[in-house]
Amino acid sequence: MIRAETYSSDRDVNEAVKDDPYFVTALARGLEVLASFRSGETFLTNHEIADRCRLPRSTVSRLTHTLTRLGYLHFIEEISKYRLGTQLVALSTIALGGLDVRQIARAAMRTLADFSNATVGLAVRDRLSMRYVECQRGPAAISLNIDVGMERSIQHSSLGRAFIAVLSDVERASLYEELRMLDPLAWPETQKSLDEAIADHETLGCCRSFGEWQKNVSAIAVGFRPGAGLPPMAINCGGPTVVAPPEYLLQEVRPRLVELARKLDGVMGA
Incomplete structure (x- = not known):
């Protein structure tokens, strides 16, 4: 191979x-x-x-x-x-059209965005970033400026951390080596934060990024494998902290986001 x-x-x-x-x-x-x-x-x-x-x-x-x-x-x-x-x-356009998981997830993402008053996004890995392939915004007057095609850091965003959390040991080791080579001096601290995020994904069911990407932005994310040979993906929910404070995301939104990811896991079949 x-x-x-x-x-x-x-x-x-x-x-x-x-x-x-x-x-x-x-x-x-x-x-x-x-x-x-x-x-x-x-x-x-x-x-x-x-x-x-x-x-x-x-x-x-x-x-x-x-x-x-x-x-x-x-x-x-x-x-x-x-x-x-x-x-x-x-x-x-052809590539996005082949991601049928977008169509499957869209209605549920819309429902969660309305409930949370925040932004719900679906993303895939693009090198050392996570790139949005679908997003739905809640009705709040203040929201994140996110659209399809935009990217987020794989090591600092909730999306990237959730993606890393569902990788196999071999896949994760390869990605860790790329991140280490990117900034060897910062790597020990970066690895520590990523390992903590993986533990969060196992215990809480999601990864967190509260004020790390931007000071006044909070988000949680869940990773999943859609199946059909597609690589892992991640789905998140977040917004300005004044609209989506960490406590609200963890207590009210988290169970719904975890359930949404669970329904998308393996949805494309073998």
């Missing part, structure tokens, strides 16, 4: 080439170019892409030219910048 891993820099790509004869470096670098676009950004120059991908500008120029020819990027001549192309949008 070919082992799939996540690589976050050109150094990681070079290391992968040494150990993995099936790894295609050119393809990896092309995907790195596409991944260099961040939420809320529309245009990037070759120079900006090169800095983010840690690649020579000459290499990036060839990659962006190829991706533009294929429709995955679009070049705006007036400003000499690139934006994501329609071919990539089509692929994203």
Whole structure:
């Protein structure tokens, strides 16, 4: 079996080439170019892409030219910048369409959002982040600015911690190594907080993030495995602390969120 891993820099790509004869470096670098676009950004120059991908500008120029020819990027001549192309949008639409768990979860997420007066989100792992693939907002006038496609830190968010909590030992060890390499000095404290979150998931049924992502934001999350070969996912509920205080989330929302995740676990079948 070919082992799939996540690589976050050109150094990681070079290391992968040494150990993995099936790894295609050119393809990896092309995907790195596409991944260099961040939420809320529309245009990037070759120079900006090169800095983010840690690649020579000459290499990036060839990659962006190829991706533009294929429709995955679009070049705006007036400003000499690139934006994501329609071919990539089509692929994203197909990928989201294949996540039938979104449709299955949507009505229950809407109900929980209305009950909690907070925001309920469903997310999958994207490298070292969790990316929202579905979200429902409660009726509160003050809510989190969350939408499909946005991402959250995998180690500091309730979503990421819940995702980690349902990984197998082998999967978790691989992810821990990536996080350790990201910041070796901070890793001991990061690992301690993640291990505590895993214990929370076992005892409380959920993971918590109270004021860690943003000072005045509280959230809880539950991880689950949807089945059908899909990787683990996580579902959370949170909002500004004034609307969703920690005590309310743990006492009133937690049982409902845990039950929702339980119903989604294995929902896609074998």
